[in-house]
Amino acid sequence: MIGRVVWRVAQAFPLLVIVSIAGFALIHAAPGGPLDIYLSNPNVRPEDIARLKRSLGLDQPVWLQYFTWLGGLARGEWGYSFTDGRPVVERFAERVPATLELVAVSLLLAALAAVPAGVYAAVQRGTWVDRAATGIAMAGISLPVFWFGLVLQLIFAVGLGWLPSAGRATPGDGGLVDRIEHLALPASVLALVQAAAWSRYLRASMIDVLAQPFMLAAQARGVGRPRLVWRHGVRNAVGPMLTVVLLDAAMLVSGAVVTESIFAWPGLGSLFTEALARRDYSVLMAFLMASSALVVVLNLVADLCLMRLDPRTAEP
């Protein structure tokens, strides 16, 4: 297993280099640049723009900018934000806790919803319960996140006044209850979307498993229903979903962009939105590399988990 892990990690390096070249080229090819935001200020003269461009190294050829950036990365230097001049690592580090908090809670909520819903719908296939679960899941998948988030704000914050509409904590408070109150709406929105999709995967997977001969054999051996479903059914059905869950987690960590923006959640998604709008190249590249690396790592973790759940997948 260790050999396999080492091999996968070694494979990832050239992949990440290719991603960095493609990403760098795409980001620089997009119209606009970090200095364009200055253009709306009439007191910023064209001479100022030229001066700032020189100071940020943006007057250099793109290939040279890339190698300068790559050289820095190889030395462990992620560069400085073009927006506020602070180290990119510092800007990332201060956003990570908020994102992890949001993602962890929403994934937990989503899993708590998706697993029973998917299993229940599969076991009760064709009944009204299955149809209701399908309807709810379809709605969850189809609802635009920005719209659903705003509706929740209108109901729970503006209408009922039960929950804060945005932010991570009340300034000067930040107690556990205050944190949970702030987390409730964004986590619910993210959880609903994820749970909807996962429950569909699990339902399909579970239906396949339930039809397998070993399930009938287990039932014939007198295995009880709860054990039959959870030990024999779910254990075999949950494998394919695991990869999806972990890749979704990677996507959420690298930016629940819309949700964080609507709920003014100070995480990586908000930072990404801001960096994109301001064409903050160094922050955007850091994002790209970090999220690519995360996808590679979580893919590997998914494989390892799968090996544990189903040792047959470990065979070469």
Next chain:
Amino acid sequence: MTPSTMKPSIGIRLAAAALVVVTVSSAVGVAGCRRRAVAPPPSNDLLVIGYDREPDTLNRFSTHILEDVQTCIVEGLTVTDEKMNVVALLAEDVPTPRNGGVVLTPDGGMDVTWRLRDGLRWHDGAPVTSADVTFTVEAINDPDWNPESTDGFDRISSVSTPDARTAVVHYKEVYAPYALQFVRGLLPRHVLEGRDIDAANDYNRNPLGTGPYRLKEWKTGEYILLERVRGYWRGGGLPHIRQLLFKFLPNTNTRVNQLKSGEVHVVPLLPWDKFREVADSPTTVVHRMTGNSYEVVSLNQRRVGAFADVRVRRALMHAADRALIARSVLEGLAPVVDGPIQPVSWAFTDDVAKYAYDPARARALLDEAGWRVRGTTGIRERGGRPLSFGLMAQAGFAIRENVAQALQKQWRDVGVEARIELHDGTALASLWFAGKFDALLHWWHMPADPELTLFFAADRVPPAGRNISYLADSELTELLYASDRTVDLERRRSLLVAAQKRIAELVPEIPLYNITRLDAVPRALGGFKGNPTNAGIFWNVHEWNVR
């Protein structure tokens, strides 16, 4: 019984019940299902501002974002008031030729004498002196620092300091907007001397000022909390409000929802399409003010040959029903304007050529210019080429998209085709700065000083300036440069009036309407005056008082 038709086990039922409990409790249970004040109401203890973005830096000279937060901390020698008059702040007076503060020198330059108020101190207790003026000029002109703009500072040859309260600024040439030279404040010499200011994040994220507030906390991505400075130099118990909380809420809908739920009390620059949502609020009032910006269609004469003909430009003016757009799309919030200097400015004149909505006149002008409808498309042609151009605008800006569509229809009615091209804001900025557009629907934020040279002088086309219509008129250019090289306010006004008349004759662009500024503030807030310039509404925050 096959597995697929099994009854759900008790475990599954329990799990389903748990799911419901968890979901419901996560959404509402923790809140105790009760209506409550999600935030305290506005008071002199705390005023919460819903701000659309997080500042990049609190260094007023480096930021490229509106300076609302910085204005509360760092004060300039002067400030522009709600009527765009330049008034003294840290200076005793605004220097003028009349009060002897401005003296033209024989070498073609000028000396401006700034006298600081007596007893001024930085928030750390150190005295504010003329050495800070000198340091500010030297720091901004130092090639190792990268402030946002060096405008005006690069024309200063030296600063002499006869005493601790007097700084004489020597200019190499006459510089008309000198009164706004130090509107962004001073840099504290005793804190920044000998340092790399770009990297001085202790100052850049927590600047030392003389203003009514100082930074208490900056929670990145969330908020900035300012607290009242004890012993503020104005005395009289000012400011009244103890703490100002700027919450960063980039999403417009979220910002307005927070205003409606009472979680924020002030929303500066309320978008027009949110006016109705807030207008009837019992606790909030929307303050309307004529802005120092205007919406305009720039016509790129270099890209579209037809725009080089003034008859075509005038025809486009006559064909645009600007009053209808203002009444309908803009719901009467923005008045039609006829030129670049806005009514809030002391240099404004209304005595310019006007182009009323008159499609018949537009058609006649286009006929006269040789553009006639020949084919079946209804689009005018000349020499086999259609009168057709791209009309570029910002994507996702609903009002602007609607205005673009209205103009497209109105111009189509006289045989002119405008093809709407939408781009995101950042991409758009790079395109217009490079002159890569046919016609551009956008706004110009005008400087507090009514300088037009940058926008209309023949030698100020991109990348040297913002003459993105590529207008080349020697008479206008001469007027504009003359207006920049006088400190005689009356003479400057007459030159700028003449320039406005010339611009109206030439129609290099199609002015549409004033960008009326909307600011949502508590009804209980007294002392609020607003401000049409970049100084923002917080320029007189020391006078604000929640009743």
